[in-house]
Amino acid sequence: MLRRHFLSDLSRYAVLCAGAPNLWRLTTRPRLDGNPFTLGVASGDPTPNACVIWTRLAPDPFAPLGGMDGSRPVVDWDVAEDEGFSRIVQRGRYTCAPELGYSVHVDVQGLAPDRWYFYRFTLPAGSSPVGRLRTTPAEGARTPLDFAFISCQHYEQGLFTAFDHLAAEDLDLVAHLGDYIYEYAGADERVRRHHGFEVVSVDDYRARYAQYKLDPALQLAHQRCPWIVTWDDHEVDNNYAGLVGENSSESAEQMRQRRAAAYQAYWEHQPVRLPRAQSWADLDITRTANWGSLARFWVMDTRQYRSDQACGDGNDVVPCGEWNDPSRTMMGAAQERWLVDGLGASRADWQVLAQQVMMAPFDMRAGADTLLSMDQWSGYPVARDRLLGAIAERTRGRTIVLTGDIHASYVNDLHAGFDRPGRPIVAAEFVGTSMSSGGDGYDEYPSWAATRADNPFMKWHNARRGYVRCRVTPEEWRADYRVVPFVTRPGAPVTTATSWRVRRGMPGIEQL
Ligand SMILES: [Fe+2]
Secondary structure (H helix, E strand, O other): OHHHHHHHHHHHHHHHHHOOHHHHHHHOOOOOOOOOOOOOEEEEOOOOOOEEEEEEOOOOOOOHHHHOOOOOOEEEEEEEOOOOOOOEEEEEEEEOOHHHOOEEEEEEOOOOOOOEEEEEEEEOOEEOOOEEEEOOOOOOOOOOEEEEEEOOOOHHHOOOHHHHHHHOOOOOEEEEOOOOOOOEOOOOHHHHHHHOOEOOOHHHHHHHHHHHHOOHHHHHHHHHOOEEEOOOOOOOOOOOEOOEOOOOOOOHHHHHHHHHHHHHHHHHHOOOOOOOOOOHHHOOOOEEEEEOOOEEEEEOOOOOOOOOOOOOOOEEEOOOOOOOOOOOOOOOHHHHHHHHHHHHHOOOOEEEEEOOOOOOOOOOOOOOOOEEEOOOHHHOHHHHHHHHHHHHHHOOOOEEEEEOOOOOEEEEEEEOOOOOOOOOEEEEEEEOOOOOOOOOOEOOOHHHHHOHHHOOOEEEEEEOEEEEEEEEOOOEEEEEEEEEOOOOOOOOOOEEEEEEEEEOOOOOOEEO
């Protein structure tokens, strides 16, 4: 943890210095004399014939532009069938640009389906670490899929021990559901409230990504296989909704500028196949990813297009205010249409909603009152039941919802609607815990046992850190909750806390 505090302070220092160029000139090392690949490599958004490979040149990671000097260096890249690079299948050159933070995104084409490859980047100063990538099976194929999903990696709140364990698993993919960074520093949210250490400019966000990307366990997990990523709120601002920030003191125009900085830095640091937006503030992260004809991932964004939270951002007894106003939206009309129409058209065995906030409405108060989170789908009940109704009609019994955000694990049956009890089960929700957010955590939250009778659709809960490993076949979806007992000191072992199964076409989740 000492290392963590040191790096946290260093990052804060970097953020402060970003506004003081003279100070930087005195304190930064000479340009480009070190390793430019300090932030590692990554691959992502695989298809049957292509995959994105990523790195970012940053010889001095906390300096503006990562210590680069404003020039436009050319990076060589290679993709090979073997780790020794004796059978190279694709190679090319990429010109880096200061206006994109010296990030490198290559969409490598012409690969064979369902195959592993190795990739690296090279400059005169040296070569990057070697990463592995994998193409997806061709359309029609039903190769089993082994993947893990994760979220919420607050750097100062714990070590990324679970990433070391994840990297040792035999995985085809990793799905990241957001909170890749946190916009405020420090282990304690009260620090933020009182001192307001928040990143705002694009240089701030770049320094924050650099801080996280220096973590060896995170780098190793990226090196091992392709990732499919989406963002949650902390990539921009806690609990933001569209152009409404957490602090009502920020105007819509200020939020627009902040979103532009945050979305640009996100794009610069992730292995994504996303066209650069006309305006960074409008970057659209929604997209699909197919695993042959076995699974289609719907990568969603429940932050950028949502209505502002009802009755404040916290938990409220319902009904309250505009909570159940039918005009309120979680995804925005365009994303909702894209998803609902797409579910109707897709023939893949499994439909996978890779998204952020919990869909099952957790009533956190025992007894007659219903106390719900206004930030989750429970705060948008009409939009939630409209989506669940569409799933009931189109992809009932073969839809899996993957969720992050709340630093705790839950296993939930999803019904065709939660407006009244007794509607049929149509989908399964696996809520993963955090990588480190919230520190060591708990075996269960105190509210859990007291409210079991109020939430019969919630099957299991745990609040330790870790990830969820899934094995997917045409007949069955299996989810193993992999947890570590602590993250505030190194060396935690990983165990499987529980395993669950969904049989395709059958309602309800079963514990194994
Ligand atoms: Fe989080």
